[in-house]
Amino acid sequence: KNEVEQSPQNLTAQEGEFITINCSYSVGISALHWLQQHPGGGIVSLFMLSSGKKKHGRLIATINIQEKHSSLHITASHPRDSAVYICAAAFFGNEKLTFGTGTRLTIIP
């Protein structure tokens, strides 16, 4: 069964802390996506990974294909990073995405 799990569900941290959000999936994938959903509801695509690591500003996404695991890191976190972060997997043989339930991140000034 194609499943995606995220942890933690909720995360509260102080401004400046290093943040890690985890995503694991059940079977082989062709791609893993990270999305950000703002408090107002809008969803923005952050990364698409099929291997290795990608970096954009203070955000870093990594994937370990053998362990079926991906992480999203935020360095020097800021209150504007407060949002729900969602991972989604494109499983082999299935062009549709399966979404995790999201991690709600709150950064306190």
Place this chain on the structure above:
Amino acid sequence: DAGITQSPRHKVTETGTPVTLRCHQTENHRYMYWYRQDPGHGLRLIHYSYGVKDTDKGEVSDGYSVSRSKTEDFLLTLESATSSQTSVYFCAIRRSFWAAEGTEAFFGQGTRLTVV
């Protein structure tokens, strides 16, 4: 922002009435998707389209139909709305399929639908 708009943004309707949500894009992207988002669930695919008049069902398609008569518009219809269809609906567009490198997805702002 990418050229994708959903309408209406909010709607309250009565049980048993038909409802149509519209997704409009100006990006000329091939793939369009309708999702619903509910507490405790990830985004769930209702229907998607891979071209004009080419559509397919997602995992929660019962009670929904779609149409795509031109590239820029993807309509989602609730044929007879029920309270279980109260949700936030998102449209998404993408130039290629999900595993293709170098493309990103763009999401609409969402439509909050309440069925009373």
